[in-house]
Amino acid sequence: MSLQDIVSALQRFPGLSALNFHGLTQFLRYSCMARENVAFRQVNSRRPPPVLPVDIATTLASALNVADIQLIQTCWAAFKELLWDHPAITASSDEIYTYNKAALINSTSYRHIYPPVRACTNPHCSHYRNNHETLTLTDPSTHKATLHTRDHGALPVYTTSLSCRKCHRRYYNDHYVSHESRLRVYYTGVPDVLQVAKHFFIESALLEVFANGMVFGWISASNWARIYECALAEPNPHMRNNRLAFSASHAVLTSLKSIAADWNLEMRDEDVLNGFYLYSLLLDRAEHQGILVLPDDESRQRDRLQPALAERNKAMEGTGQEHWAHACDLCFIVFEDDAGNLLKMQSAHCDGDTIGHRCCKVHDCKAPLPSNRDHHCSKHTHLALECAVVECTAKVVAGHRTCADSAHRALETAYFSRGKALFQLRSRLKKAGVAVPNDSLLPGDNVEDDDEVIIEASCDGKAEAGNRTLRAYFGARRTHNEQLIMRSCGVILARATLFGSESVSAEFAKRVFPTPESTPEFFVFDNNCQLDKHQRSTKDTHFKNTGKPVDVFHFKCKHKLTDLHCQRYCNPAAFPEFICDGKWRFNTSICEQTNVWFGGFISIVQDMEVTRYNFYLDEMIKRRNRYIVAQLEGKGHFPWTIPRQTLFPKLV
Template sequence: MIYPAYGDIYPPTYVCLSSDCPNYQMGVLTDPITYQATQFTLQYGVLPIYTTSMYCCKCFQRYHHNFSVHKSTNTQTYYYGVPSTIQVATHFFIDTPLLELFANAEAFGWLSSMNCAHIYNIALAHSNAYILNNRHAFAMAPEAEHMGKSWPCSLQMQDENVLNGFFIYSLLLDKAEKQSQLILEMEGIYPHACDKCFVVLDNEHGQKVKIQAAVCNGNTIGHPCCAVHDCKMPLYSHWLQFCSDHQNLCSICADEGSKTFHIVEHNKLEEAYYKPAKALFQLHAQLTRAGLSVPSDSVIGDEGEDVGEESTECVGKSDKGNAYCLKARFGTQCTHNEQLIMRPCGIILAWATFYGSEAISAVSEFAKAVFPTPQSTPEYFIFDNNCKLHAHQEAKQDHHFSDTALPVDVFHFNSKHKETDLYCQQHCNPAAFPDLLENGKWHFNTSICEQTNVWLGGYQAILRNMTVHRYNFYLDEMIKRQNQHVNSELKKAGIHTWLLPIAAL
């Protein structure tokens, strides 16, 4: 059966583009294969289309709209540049203006791929969507929905289309910016400097000296990971507790049909974790935290006590203290935090996943990876636990940051550091560093990580169930777009910005 369609999509060439092919730019491609597809556009809504691929009989490459595929390897080689329409699945194409809209909605509106798909299907898929969605207001009689029933491919945008499109579009943008082949790579270090994070002062000898600062902090968003502490091996499935290397641990302290052995105290923990009333108690706890009273007729007795999502504790306190309280983990574990190193102006220099904890040794190694040579280290490295970091480096006789001062930001120093800790006061009190002050005001915004964490935390619900590779790529793209936005806003404000070579960071 031949179905009516709105258009056709072809490869961008009629001749072979492989330089080592005998038919290079000469022989016409043959053996066309045509099939139905769906094109999602921003200007015209959703369109049923046909797409055609062509074949080179000399080098065995089949040419599609965005890429060519070799017969023997099935490797997709994308063409240079960013096309106006991107194939996101076998039967689905999305126009790049629409993908750019989705990318910015995710970057600045924290919209999930599912919400982007819902908004498109309801408000953008049809040019008269405002009428279809408000039939009574426009005095339009309801009519049976028939569009798409005769087309073999779905005309509904799905969340996987949005996510796949975002990944491919981002990769093609990266490839076009670097004029290179399509290679998956993290953004790494953003070589930025501006008048808000790079200050030049006169020292006591009348010489010009630069003052640069970097701020470090973590955010507790994360992705599922192996329950073995600090294990970085990816999980085969989101719902597993252990990676393939540690699957044998599933049988420890477990019996048939149960995750605990026949020990009464252990069985009680598992029963409490899986009680149906647990979710209701979580809602009650949220009401209490909001300062609202819980209706007495909806309160469940002690048997329904909520024991938490990730770990549980036995009722009551041990005479020996909390350290001896029985704990268990029945759900999937997530990574501990995403650690940021930023410039005080708002540019994110780098980020890293901390799996088990925010260990001081891990922060030290992360900082050394970002500033790999003594010449690249900043004059000030601001971290909320710098007294411990300073002591760690001193104990290890690590002199990598010997020319870097380690103050604590003002907020954390006032709220979390003891006045009686002389070591902390001596090395980390921000008031002890006059270069940080000018006319009684701080040169740098030392709380920039805390402020950025508000933005970053908005992705918690979007990221939490992604596989580790998609998680890393998605977060890297969001940070890249955020950096571009911050850099643009700095320029609009008249702040001089420039790029530095990595060695000068």
């Protein structure tokens, strides 16, 4: 908008002289803030209406402190053509406060949330239009809502959905619901705003901040909610959090909470986590040119997401990570042999980290628990009625975890005494001013929900049998570890949960390298000696062309010189091609280094339900891989172009 445009409008509408320059510029800015609201009500949104809707005109008059609404309509008549095509503005916090103070009482708001379509998208419906500037949707339903933004904090807003009277689809800001199928079908792509709960919305830009904080800062959903409330939810957080320091210069701070008493503007940890899962699913569908479909029922948002999370988890198993076929000059070496032939050398590294989720107490049972408070899966629930002492199948006494045997009861007493003693010791630490790492055990808590505890005691048996040791398992059991397979450059190829122990059957490795073309020349694993023995004894030839050295750290510390098989087949020095100029060609300690990052999630995921647990860790790996690859590209570590179909033809 040029000055000539303004002068021309003033000449055509002399009544505008009642406004000063500041009032005029504010009218123009507030009108741009209201433009989307006005446009969505038009039958044809390409043209501005001749007059403003009454609620919008009233809102602008109140925001500008103008008593004459006709003056607002005159301003609109003068500038409507220019305003309709004007670029979107970036509103300040003060402008949002002033606008919403006037708008909320008129059942509208800054960032009023609408569906992205104005016409029915069902090609079988008579109201279908491929030009979405034309309005065929009707029956608006408007509600109060909260929008959590990255730049302007928590905003009280209104949200409106529209319906098609012919096919009865109802359209919301990020999805539509079919009346017949009762399915929630999300639009293609990733919207700017996601509905994470009923009447709660979060910007995608803010969810991206949350996701990166989880990856690189190990920030939990509850801590992100606290950070948002303290530092992002309202403008000028440095002043609000330090009022004594800023009281002289900023005695009054405007707050949207003061004009939105009927809105719940609080960021909840469940909203952060549900938003992260929904955002990640939509990104995944967009990357694969798919559409996200969820059930539309009365269940909670976390339950509604479960089927889609489980589907993505299944796709991630084995070769599902997008950088599974990664190769760079830190993990993929091409060299000439004595005859001048080009040969490749590629390594993969495997190790476990003791992160785990709750699982059935029966050893190596992979069936999911009905809930995280249960200790057995549905198949083994009857075992909850048996004594907690190993090999004792007697029924438990009501109110106890053991049978009536006095020796067994003594173990149970020791278990619960452990909990009480732990609480007492933690109380003493707190009084001494020492931070307590785990504050979950409080007076009256049920100790049964604690992690699995093994208690042993000596029991006097018959004279000829001597003493024997009793072992009792209390609390919930956890999976043994999370196994990672990665390249020596740090890119993680796959993750798997081991329920029992670090198995030597190599089934996980076979799923990651399922064809002869995909197997690496070297597979570095701290338990390779047992793996190699197992494969030789079972005549398993899947990795016949793969060397199996133990990484240098574990070989020096944990493998005996007397183990001849280990020394012969798994000593890294036994592979001369693994060494160049007296140095290892590959970083054999990459797993230990990566576990420092991966282990940071243990406190975040330890109580997650298994489906969300698997999705969360896979998403963390996916995002970290992208960062690692970007760093490698920036440092020039990508001389090789490795088409997936060339190295792995049977998988394409």
